[in-house]
Amino acid sequence: MSEHIVSKKIYFVIFGALMLGTLLTVLAAFYDMDEKVFHGANTVVALTIAVIKATLVVLYFMHVRYSSRLTWVIVIAGFFWMGIMFALTFSDYWTRPTTSQPKSVSENVEHVR
């Protein structure tokens, strides 16, 4: 398989999309969706835009869309394992019966002050 050269036009289109995403991120951040839509909506919107932007960078600027399947496996595995790290950590913290925060931190509160 020979090298695929991404055209300059595609780079400029992706660049435009990334700038638009940045603008939307800022606008959305100042609009109180937590109050008007649901609690946490601001964070969900910010992260959704960030994930779309990151995906565009990976697929086009980093050429993954035109890369071998082996490259795809490595890329997906990297993010999948990060997902495991988050899922297992939070399955622990969110299911602790007494406290939802690391114990050492809550104990140290008085000492640090």
Next chain:
Amino acid sequence: MATSHVDAAHSALAHHFDNMEQQREAGNLGMWVFLAQEVMFFGGLFLVYTLYRSSYPEAFAAASNHLNWKLGAVNTVVLIVSSLTMALAVYFAQTGVRRAQVLFLIVTMILGTTFLVIKAIEYYDKYKDHLIPVAGMFQWEGELPHGVATQHVQMFYWIYFAMTGLHALHMIIGLGIMTWLVYHAWRGRFTPEYHAPVEISGLYWHFVDIVWIFLFPLLYLLGRHVGGGH
């Protein structure tokens, strides 16, 4: 029969590869394995961030609202433009236009330096405001909502400096790599047949851009909708 230039071994071809294409592919894959490791590295930091932000949402919002989101936004734009110029540097390496390749590498370096200068200005502002989260230096002078403890505000600043600091370190390393690239690009070492170093460094630079794409909303904008002001 005389061998054509396609069959002749390129001077940059290492002996353990069959041909340039296989070598390029292997190099790319190696960089992606490194970047998968980087995803885990920064992922750990994002995990810490998520954990403590979910524990102390008000403290994090109050602390974040003290950051200069306008400088953060300018830096986001600077970094995205630098990703475009890096992509173009790779393009001109692939198509064998030496001058444009050198030019875009230098523009990328200038933008990377701009980012670091703005970052330094921000750090200095935080220093002046006594927000360096080291024992004895941290002092929060603003109002805090009822029940919000100063040390949780301080914790946000630990996370802020750790994440942006390690991100900035990656940028400094990237600038070092690009200095090397500019030198060899100028000497005409990279051609349509051999430009793997430019391509692989591009992957690294774009990855650093991706990290910032997440850092900007998560650090600078998280509490703006609850009275962040302009």
